[in-house]
Amino acid sequence: MASMDWDKLRIFHAVADAGSLTHAGDSLHLSQSAVSRQIRALEESLNTTLFHRHARGLILTEQGELLFDATRAMAKRLDTAAARIRDSEEEVFGDLRVTTTMGFGSLWLAPRLAALYEQYPHLKIDLILDERVLDLPMREADLAIRMKEPSQADLIRKRLMTVHMRLYATPQYLEKADPIDRLSDLSRHRLICQRTTSAQVSAGATFVQHLMTHDPASLLNINNYFGVLQAVLNHLGVGVLPDYVIEDFPSIVRVLPDEQSAEIPVFLAYPEELRQSKRVAAFRDFVTEEIFARRQRLRDTQG
Numbered sequence: 649m650a651s652m653d654w655d656k657l658r659i660f661h662a663v664a665d666a667g668s669l670t671h672a673g674d675s676l677h678l679s680q681s682a683v684s685r686q687i688r689a690l691e692e693s694l695n696t697t698l699f700h701r702h703a704r705g706l707i708l709t710e711q712g713e714l715l716f717d718a719t720r721a722m723a724k725r726l727d728t729a730a731a732r733i734r735d736s737e738e739e740v741f742g743d744l745r746v747t748t749t750m751g752f753g754s755l756w757l758a759p760r761l762a763a764l765y766e767q768y769p770h771l772k773i774d775l776i777l778d779e780r781v782l783d784l785p786m787r788e789a790d791l792a793i794r795m796k797e798p799s800q801a802d803l804i805r806k807r808l809m810t811v812h813m814r815l816y817a818t819p820q821y822l823e824k825a826d827p828i829d830r831l832s833d834l835s836r837h838r839l840i841c842q843r844t845t846s847a848q849v850s851a852g853a854t855f856v857q858h859l860m861t862h863d864p865a866s867l868l869n870i871n872n873y874f875g876v877l878q879a880v881l882n883h884l885g886v887g888v889l890p891d892y893v894i895e896d897f898p899s900i901v902r903v904l905p906d907e908q909s910a911e912i913p914v915f916l917a918y919p920e921e922l923r924q925s926k927r928v929a930a931f932r933d934f935v936t937e938e939i940f941a942r943r944q945r946l947r948d949t950q951g
Contacts, residue, residue: 663683752914791922793916793917813912
């Protein structure tokens, strides 16, 4: 395989793409005979025929199709790499595709983006809220914020913070409802939560399963935390919510302060080859600063 050199592959790709030696030669600034010679050398090195030669031009053989698939994929990757290299030299503008969960994206990230746009007014962010873990190396997104450590290789990852699922209700709900001092009191309250079968982090599902063993009097299942929050704010019952939500809704109070889920780590991740991207760096720094400010506030309120 050592004899399959880049130059011959480039020429093969041009010929397969154009369907003729003459057209390929024009685009490569080579004579038809030079192109023909390189194709023949490539066929010899692979010990196969890559083209059927017809009066109307060239048609790929089955082996030729295989090789063309490979060179097409290579060409695409090279284009992507070139775009990324240009990207890394540029200022902070253009598209940035960010993926995170529905809850974190709608309740924590989206409300804070004003600060980022103020700094970089020409940034275009495509925010993809999805419980599904998108494939970063395959460019389904540029950057992800995930509620567990990403397992894919070739990713730069940074731990941002720790989240717990906790119980919350409004003072108005608690005034009217029965007192709630221990878990068994849930049997006299409505629990608002995500169904354990809906897509969510396992620590959240485990916490809800634990609460369910205390037979809540009534249930409202909603398949995302944005919905759970709306129901809690409208005094419907006791809701299971991630603790980061509460910073923006100080009217909600924590119920049963000794009860919470196991800790959920929050990670930011992006592909190794975006290490130089100014856009990714701008977004990463913005999120990091927001979280640093959050820690300070928590320290101040607890201190």
